[in-house]
Amino acid sequence: MNNDKDFLKGRGAQSKVHNRFFEHQHEVLDDFLEYCLKEGEQADKNKTLYIDVFPKTIVNKVTSPDVGMMYSMNPYQGCEHGCIYCYARNSHEYWGYGPGLDFERRILVKKDAPKLLEAKLKHKSWKAQTIVMSGNTDCYQPAEKKFEITRKCLEVFLKYKHPVGIITKNALIQRDLDILRALGKDNLIAVNISITSLSEKTRRILEPRTATIKRRLQTVKMLSENGIPVNAMLAPIIPGINSHEILSLAKAVSERGASSCAFTVVRLNGSIGKIFSEWIKATMPDRAEKVLNQIAACHGGSLNDSRFGLRNRGEGKIAEQIHQLMALAQKKFFSDKGRTSLNTSLHEVYKGGQMKLF
Template sequence: MKPDLPKGRGTGSRPDNLFKKSRFVREHPEGIDAVETEQSTVTEYLMVSSKTAISTNDSPDITLSSSVNPYQGCEHGCIYCYARNSHTYWGYDSGLGFESKILVKKDIVSVLRKEFEKKKYQPQPIMLSGNTDCYQPAERKFKLTAKILELCLEFSHPVSVITKNGLIERDQKLLKSLAEKRLVHVYFSINHLDPRLKQILEPRTATARKKIELIRKFSEQGIPCGIMVAPLIPGINTEAMPEIIREAAAAGARKAGYTVVRLNGQLKELFLEWMETHFPERKNKVMHQIESLHAGHSNDTEWGRRIKGDGVLAQTIAGLFRASVRKYMSNGEKMPEFDLEIFKGNGQLKLF
């Protein structure tokens, strides 16, 4: 039996945490044990400390090798999010727990400051965020992303921001100040134009129209913007890609990228349940197409293929993307190079 879907959530499921040796079960739903096993769907913010602020990776699939993640877990509820699996490392589940148990790195700004001040620190653009969205609803309360941007401005450190939340508009003046020093790129994740699809695919994100409006507003202020059409899900949103690129380019977006969906870890279980709930008639076809992108599997860890896919369908998607960029974006401005020469760290601040 499918679990009830709480309002505004991507899933109502709580898959077992594979790292835990025990789990709760409800043997008698009508019995007194129900109180012990039921969990609230109200979002909880859990304060945690940070040993380090900057995460690094050596994946050739990712442009920037350094990222800062002020939050773990994400209230946006995107059913396809690869970060769901990482939530199990913290002792929570990848389903509703990922959406409702948000870990807040309360000291991440002070830890990042100390890293910038190290004498051997070499500046390179950092991504906000590489895991969960830095402008998710928690940011309205805790403002860690804003404080990180303020720190980057203080140290003249380059930063690339990616989000699917309209809350970023709050920090427009700060982003403009960074842009004037060639220290910021802003990317919006847009993978559909249908507000009805948004409600079930990524329920607590901003609408595509809102994000395109922000691209126009930011671009007019000199803040360089790009888009990520990600992830593309065959049979769900792939056909929208040319129109997304057209509208974003018309609003001022300078660059576009894309990824295809992959269902690693417990994502497959959650996604299948989501398909059965919302698109049961398409479930088998969509899954076969996803598998065709990843050598017959829904999951994928092979560099290159895991991001763009492989095979006939992947080639079709790549061709559609290239044609759309060539048609709508090739004559526009390019993203400016980051200025790495004006960084004020490495102990320099201590001289003044």
């Protein structure tokens, strides 16, 4: 790893990135930087800002055929975890921000999410189907410790006996074990824990503000021991960075009780290719070009890939090797395990907030 003093620690992206929908862009000039240096001031304080937003709805229908969910909801937009590869970075442009540092430092907070969710679940036309929290950004990112919106939403799901899925890479989910356990009694909850590497060094630069690997593995074990099904998301697999860890990752999560594992091959859609390239040249200059070329080889020669059915799976020899390793891992460590469908039969009689008597 490069120890260049200019490397921005604690963040994934190393710069602000222009919003492609904006005609004008903000540029920091050298004379301003020189002024800050002389005055002993910081040109960029690198602070996180929480911004309240007020959407009219919170549950989104997922139209993508290769995501694996029908409905999702996101209590927060933007994510302070700072994962450099995150596909959600591009969505921040629709809110008027950039996909680089803005994505990590401008966190949009939907405090009305529990109320909007309750209205959705009570609607006469709504038929219970699993709603996945964190379809876009992590519902247990650091902001959740302050605002507790995810916990309040889980209370709504429990009140109306409605199935919910969670995707996270933060051990903060342990805080809500009481609600998760109650949901689990009626088979209303499934959790996906994302674990990208067993190397803490890799984790720190790839996902700078996420929970440690030790804490994530502990979370898999704790949830599993409490009867909550856990799928380990070994994703994304990045050639030259974590592709050699597939078997060891699968073994580690299986030993801690995960019922299944899944993966995706990294793709750097939209502006993420530029952000990732800048990052890897700063953190891994000795292998940057090799990794970028291997990623491109998985996507028809381009870092970006928008083809449904292929964008998350990849193609070519390198992607084929990843698939073969994952198939071996699943056969070796998960042959006697598997996912179960969540219960959608209870919600209808609880739509009024309590079980109907007549």
